Amino acid sequence: MVGPDKQKSPFSYSCYVARSREGEQFVPEHVFSYQLSGILTVNTGVKEYVFREGDFRFIKRNQLIKFNKQPAPDGVFEAVSIYFDQELLKQFSLEYGYNTDSGGNGKVDTVTELKKEALYKSFVDSLLPYLQGNQLINQQLQTLKLREALLILLQSQPSLARLLFDFQEPGKIDLEEFMNRNFHFNVQLKRFAYLTGRSLATFKRDFEHIFHISPSKWLLQRRLQEAHYLIREKGKAPGEVYLETGFEDLSHFSFAFKKQYGVPPSQVAG
Structure with missing residues (x-):
């Protein structure tokens, strides 16, 4: 497709x-x-x-x-x-x-x-x-x-x-709204920067001004937060949640999840 x-x-x-x-x-x-x-x-x-x-x-x-x-x-x-x-x-x-x-x-x-x-x-x-x-x-x-x-x-x-026949490149848009809507997409920071109408350097600068944290750290925390919610409140399995929230593979997701919450995702009570 x-x-x-x-x-x-x-x-x-x-x-x-x-x-x-x-x-x-x-x-x-x-x-x-x-x-x-x-x-x-x-x-x-x-x-x-x-x-x-x-x-x-x-x-x-x-x-x-x-x-x-x-x-x-x-x-x-x-x-x-x-x-x-x-x-x-x-x-x-x-x-x-x-x-x-x-x-x-x-x-x-x-x-x-x-x-x-x-x-x-x-x-x-x-x-x-x-x-x-x-x-x-x-x-x-x-x-x-x-x-x-x-x-x-x-x-x-x-x-x-x-x-x-609209040949304009993406214009500068609301960074906070865009990231809260698209954090679960597993793409490089330069892609997020392009889609918000910014150079990578400007993206990083604007991001830290808004969120008071680096883009990489924020993305990890936001994805883990969403994953925890989906497992605990929605009863979803870790095997379907890791892709849904933007992680590349299950092992990396499980490691990061345990580091953040103290238990592996399989042990979170639904």
Whole structure:
């Protein structure tokens, strides 16, 4: 559904068999996706979305999300995603006369649930022989297919233009509100800095001015506090809580938890 920061190809075919997969991801570019089979759950930290077979979605760039990929009863999870980089979108906006100043920074949902359109389905079907067959799509064809996808999206949902052609980088925002909403995402400090419209040095300075503690120490304490609450008050197991609260692995979480509270998370009474 979402890929790494550097995309080798603007087209991605995900196929997982037999077991669910979960994780989190920074979404660096706008993504248009189609769910072929299975269920994808996306959590933005504010809202949860569930996509099933036949659903289409659009996820805007520069976002943090958590996801769960659940195979269908026959054991397969499949999704196709198309990524739109900024260079392509700038060229497209100039050629087709889209005003790049019309994007704005208004409040827009991270995820847009798209209505089912025959044109969307026809476009995805045209990609599947390449993606499922693991065939190389040459540069010229990639460009043509990306432009086709943009034209179809803009015809079906013109309001997406203000997202697609907004080329502004994240502006300086309320740091305290952002961190309290996104502390559970396991990303580097430089990513938090970028998303709050700051250099890393300015981020650290502003953070310590607000919280009176370093970002790393605050994140650890805040994540442990949330984990303790989820285990004790919500009855969740340590094995599901550590990922939910931003820890990389269970052993590191257990060590930090015991150091903070004096007992391992498995011994916290619910």
